[in-house]
Amino acid sequence: MTIYALFANLAYTLKKRIMKKYPQVINEDYKPFVSVLIPAHNEESVISCTVENILCLNYEKFEVIVIDDRSTDNTASVIKDLERKYDKVKALIRQQGAFPGKSAVLNDAFKIARGDAVLIFDADATVEPDFLSKLVPELEPKDVGAVQARKVIRNKNQNFLTRCQNNEYTMDTYFQVSRDSVKGAVELRGNGELIKREAVEDIGGWNNYTIVDDLDMSTRLHIKGWDVRYCLDAVVYEEGIAYLAPLYKQRRRWLEGTIRRYLEYSGAALTSKKMSLRARIDMMAYISEFIMPLWFLLEILIRAFKVLAKDASPHMLYSSIIIGIAIGVGFFMAARYALRRYDYMPRLDAMFEALETSIYLFIVWFPLVLFIGFKILFMKKDMKWGKTAHGLVQEEEASIKAFLKKELEKTKQYTKEYTEKIKQKIAEKGEK
Secondary structure (H helix, E strand, O other), X not given: OHHHHXXXXXXXXXXXXXXXXXXXXXXXXXXXXXXXXEEEOOOOOOHHHHHHHHOOOOOOOEEEEEEEEOOOOOHHHHHHHHHHHOOOEEEEEEOOOOOOOHHHHHHHHHHHOOXXXXXXXXXXXXXXXXXXXHHHHHHOOOOEEEEEEEEEEOOOOOOHHHHHHHHHHHHHHHHHHHHHHOOOOOOOOOOOEEXXXXXXXXXXXXXXXXXXXXXXXXXXXXXXXXXXXXXXEEEEEEOOOOOHHHHHHXXXXXXXXXXXXXXXXXXXXXXXXXXXXXXXXXXXXXXXXXXXXXXXXXXXXXXXXXXXXXXXXXXXXXXXXXXXXXXXHHHHHHHHXXXXXXXXXXXHHHHHHHHHHHHHHHHHHHHHHHXXXXXXXXXXXXXOOOOXXXXXXXXXXXXXXXXXXXXXXXXXXXXXXXXXXHHHHHHHXXXX
């Protein structure tokens, strides 16, 4: 996969040079009405800030639909207040008996959306005012069904995990740009994805029975012959997960949905008459990242069993170890290159962070692939949304501000009391 991405990235470099020589002509008249959809489940701490940030977009023709999905906190009332306060905002409140899952949420919102295209954000998303102005032109070609923006972790400097998540996203940028350059099977990422109404209707909306709406949508768009693009210049910021347990929970859901998606649609992808050969080859190449850990573990177990049974020499294990090291070096090189190219990181910093990220990927992804493989074979699929807790950064900042305010009040009170004592002593001396 890494070697394939390297060749694809070389194609991107060539494409960039050609575009520099022959700049792409942007159609200034292409300004479709956009419906911004923001699903929210127990997001009272962040949803107001997110909506107000989106309303600052310098793009004229858009509406914002905020969907409360069966929340148990005050999200619904916050959303209703936003609807009363801003003309562009619509509130959609889903009841407790509604079909579960983010896909069902988006299908309900799509029914009332007026846009020629829909833009999907997570409840913790923040963007720059020119976000849509950069993203919309990529959607203009007739064969393009969707465009994905670049994702960046907002709190990347919080700790080791958030830093590695941001580096992981930078690696994803490297792979997505590479895939886009060869018109491969670019994937949507849930947050910051812009989709044509025509394309959504063509594939029958979102699949209510998937746990990864974005990846499922991407695959079905490709099978139907739609192209999915990646926009490097449009950036959406989101909150990284600072603790290992919720991170494992999120990644487990992503991974399970990804593997199930490949199992469900691989036949249709191979036989589709509308899907391009490039996208088909690209998709098959990227399946290897999920097959590789299972294959590697099985190979080691088989060889170890043969060695223990004295049916083979211990030297047999050396080749497996060498392959494992080669895989690790491949990810390290990809991470280092991505950090240098897209985060403009100094050489030494990129080297250390690439090493950190390679270790992180091994700790997080390798055991998860094995677990999910077992789960798919022997356990029932869970349709719960698997919501990630948001607002932790804002809560931390708020608590710090509250602490500082309290300390400042204490200092003021102490200063006041001390000043009164000084005045009293001066008065007493004056009387004497």
